[in-house]
Amino acid sequence: MQVNEKKPLIVAFCCNWCSYAGADLAGNNRLAYPADVKIIRVPCSCRVNPMFILRAFQRGADGVIICGCHPGDCHYTSGNYFTRRRMAMLFSMLDYLGIEKERTRVEWVSAAEGAKFAATMNDFAEKVAALGENKRLEDLRCKR
Amino acid sequence: MQRIGVFVCWCGSNIAGTVDVQAVSEALKLEPGVVFSTNYQYMCSQAGQQIIKDAIKEHKLTGIVVCSCSPRMHEATFRKTAAAAGLNPYMVEIANIREQCSWVHKDVPTGTEKAIILGKAAVAKVNLNAPLTPGESPVTKRALVIGGGIAGIQTALDIADAGFPVDIVEKKPTIGGKMAQLDKTFPTLDCAACILTPKMVDVAQNEKIRIFSYSEVEEVKGFVGNFDVKIKKKARYVNEDVCTGCGACTEKCPQKKVPNEFNLGMDNRRAIYIPFAQAVPKVATIDPNYCTMLKTGKCGVCSKVCTAGAIDYKQQDQIIEEKYGAIVVATGFNPISMDKFEEYAYSQSKDVITSLEFERLTNAAGPTAGKLLRPSDLEHPHTIVFVQCVGSRCENCAEKGKEYCSKICCMYTAKHAMLVRDKYPDTEVYVFYIDVRTPGKNFDEFYRRAVEEYGVHYIKGMVGKVTPEGNKLKVQASDLIMNKQVHIDADLVVLAAAIEPDKSARPLATMLTASMDTNDFFTEAHPKLRPVESPTAGVFLSGACQGPKDIPETVSQAGAAASKVIGLLAKDKLTGNPCIASPNEQMCNGCSSCERVCPYGAITYVDKEFRMPDRTTLMRRVAQVNPAVCQGCGACTVACPSGAMDLRGFASAQIIAEVDAICK
Numbered sequence: 001m002q003v004n005e006k007k008p009l010i011v012a013f014c015c016n017w018c019s020y021a022g023a024d025l026a027g028n029n030r031l032a033y034p035a036d037v038k039i040i041r042v043p044c045s046c047r048v049n050p051m052f053i054l055r056a057f058q059r060g061a062d063g064v065i066i067c068g069c070h071p072g073d074c075h076y077t078s079g080n081y082f083t084r085r086r087m088a089m090l091f092s093m094l095d096y097l098g099i100e101k102e103r104t105r106v107e108w109v110s111a112a113e114g115a116k117f118a119a120t121m122n123d124f125a126e127k128v129a130a131l132g133e134n135k136r137l138e139d140l141r142c143k144r
Numbered sequence: 145m146q147r148i149g150v151f152v153c154w155c156g157s158n159i160a161g162t163v164d165v166q167a168v169s170e171a172l173k174l175e176p177g178v179v180f181s182t183n184y185q186y187m188c189s190q191a192g193q194q195i196i197k198d199a200i201k202e203h204k205l206t207g208i209v210v211c212s213c214s215p216r217m218h219e220a221t222f223r224k225t226a227a228a229a230g231l232n233p234y235m236v237e238i239a240n241i242r243e244q245c246s247w248v249h250k251d252v253p254t255g256t257e258k259a260i261i262l263g264k265a266a267v268a269k270v271n272l273n274a275p276l277t278p279g280e281s282p283v284t285k286r287a288l289v290i291g292g293g294i295a296g297i298q299t300a301l302d303i304a305d306a307g308f309p310v311d312i313v314e315k316k317p318t319i320g321g322k323m324a325q326l327d328k329t330f331p332t333l334d335c336a337a338c339i340l341t342p343k344m345v346d347v348a349q350n351e352k353i354r355i356f357s358y359s360e361v362e363e364v365k366g367f368v369g370n371f372d373v374k375i376k377k378k379a380r381y382v383n384e385d386v387c388t389g390c391g392a393c394t395e396k397c398p399q400k401k402v403p404n405e406f407n408l409g410m411d412n413r414r415a416i417y418i419p420f421a422q423a424v425p426k427v428a429t430i431d432p433n434y435c436t437m438l439k440t441g442k443c444g445v446c447s448k449v450c451t452a453g454a455i456d457y458k459q460q461d462q463i464i465e466e467k468y469g470a471i472v473v474a475t476g477f478n479p480i481s482m483d484k485f486e487e488y489a490y491s492q493s494k495d496v497i498t499s500l501e502f503e504r505l506t507n508a509a510g511p512t513a514g515k516l517l518r519p520s521d522l523e524h525p526h527t528i529v530f531v532q533c534v535g536s537r538c539e540n541c542a543e544k545g546k547e548y549c550s551k552i553c554c555m556y557t558a559k560h561a562m563l564v565r566d567k568y569p570d571t572e573v574y575v576f577y578i579d580v581r582t583p584g585k586n587f588d589e590f591y592r593r594a595v596e597e598y599g600v601h602y603i604k605g606m607v608g609k610v611t612p613e614g615n616k617l618k619v620q621a622s623d624l625i626m627n628k629q630v631h632i633d634a635d636l637v638v639l640a641a642a643i644e645p646d647k648s649a650r651p652l653a654t655m656l657t658a659s660m661d662t663n664d665f666f667t668e669a670h671p672k673l674r675p676v677e678s679p680t681a682g683v684f685l686s687g688a689c690q691g692p693k694d695i696p697e698t699v700s701q702a703g704a705a706a707s708k709v710i711g712l713l714a715k716d717k718l719t720g721n722p723c724i725a726s727p728n729e730q731m732c733n734g735c736s737s738c739e740r741v742c743p744y745g746a747i748t749y750v751d752k753e754f755r756m757p758d759r760t761t762l763m764r765r766v767a768q769v770n771p772a773v774c775q776g777c778g779a780c781t782v783a784c785p786s787g788a789m790d791l792r793g794f795a796s797a798q799i800i801a802e803v804d805a806i807c808k
Contacts, residue, residue: 024214
């Protein structure tokens, strides 16, 4: 038995209108993706505060993915544009801090794209797993 | 401290098959704040809801977590349950352990582990939930029907019947859709036009219904009860209000060589045209791709012959903005292209036609005036071969055809075969099929009549190849029952092409934020129990845009969609979403960052008096959110540099609690 093998931990923020529905559709169609992916529902991808992502990495997440509606399709008109710009900034900063670019991602998944959701999660989980455990930002004081 | 109850649903075996529900409820019992935890077979059932209600009362719960299907499915149900037991409905959180756990993960330990984590995240969130009270929003009492085929027509008529105004948007110059092109209808063999055109006239004459023909939906904004829609009325270069539909222009137009799309290109129309005699609205349209006047500026024959003076070469596309309370999608279907089915020689021979072309050939108003003549030499065909499932039930060939059954082909082919044998008893008719599928009232009797009374040769097997040779079509096929090869020299081959959703459906789904399946059919809110509603509130589905359907089914679905729309429009107010932004005035420094990112203009600033600790007062500029306008996207919460802005129901602290629970 391999005791040390830690499964990657991936936090996925999904907007309620497109990507969360896309994730549901993936479920409806029984399209499997790794159980390492845990989804947090937010009303819009623009609700995702960079603070949440830092917190996730601090607490030992190995990858964080944000899914929103396709550009132009945001339920709230322009929310995903904010996401796109904010995350471009944040991710390059995280890269500077040593959190590889492959550990962070913004992906547009519509409510109709169950297959894309599953494929994205499979691909992302694979890339994150290949990088191994993320120790860069992990705050050991957070660990019990 | 909250007193939280956890309710784990088995969903029969949907969840319990991959998740050890007992273990989940045991594990969650140990979470902070949880005072009660149980599991049950169907939490959404009456008995399941009763368990929740009883527990709320017995254990004085202040918050509940239901580990079940997606909140998109049953969040509303459980909120109602909580409200019925006296708990604020916004003290309910759902852990999605079906769509996002049991259905996508295969083995029990993994599923159980993830379900526990998702449950913990929901518990962590509920610990920070606060009771919320929703606001109300008005309902615009007008419906929009997109698509003017039989589905759209029936929906519009039914809604208008209840007294609500309806607009139909149809991209073609006339309503009527595919049914207008059909000859006879199964299983009664009454003529399509005889039953459809009176309905089209009803639509035209109904004061509650407006028809925007030759128009397309450009933009959809807003939400249930309050949609703002932009409709592009394409320039038809004819003033609709003035044109009398006399048809003089369509006879005199010198541009005669325009393929007639109504007859599927089997004959020609003019550049100015009325699609068919019973068109509604009966107004001419100029085809800008062929009109000499529009292309070169020289001609103008139609404007000279038009006594009403309706021709307007300078007409521009017009954008109409209208508010709607509900939107019905009725975009219908099209037969798939035969390009990828070269084995049937569709592109090589004019005598290989699709079933819809066959409808036009036998239609009294069609290119041959109802006489069944071969398109190539206008001779009467003596041997006709019908090929079923061309592109339907195409296993492992998704790039070529469709995996699903198109549902209507078996019946219309039986109808075609019967019509041929009835009109021309000297014609031999062969039908090659995989299976004959005829469920439906009087359907199987109809098919058996084709075989037994009309002597149609049904052969189980597929056609391998059609080769044009001289004026014959050599059909090579297999007979699976006799286990032999069959060779037939046919005069006409009719392909039952699979049907697919209209191409306009996907961009429309995007505009409406409505879900679609992989075949581009709209998905319903629930496949069995909410078959005419889209998961997006206020959007309803009618007809073949949701899946292949025959006319009786389409009409019944259209009526069902209408009744759902009427139910919505009959309400004066809809309760709104209380999950909106709210600023902490103590922390707000009035910097305007939130105001700049708000897509709705919901944030304004006011000067407010604050009492300072030293008993002086201070005037400060602080943000204020208009609860009727705020939609709760949360853009402002991230823009706020001081962290004063937060979103109710999705507060920063709640999301962080979820992150922490997941990353523990």
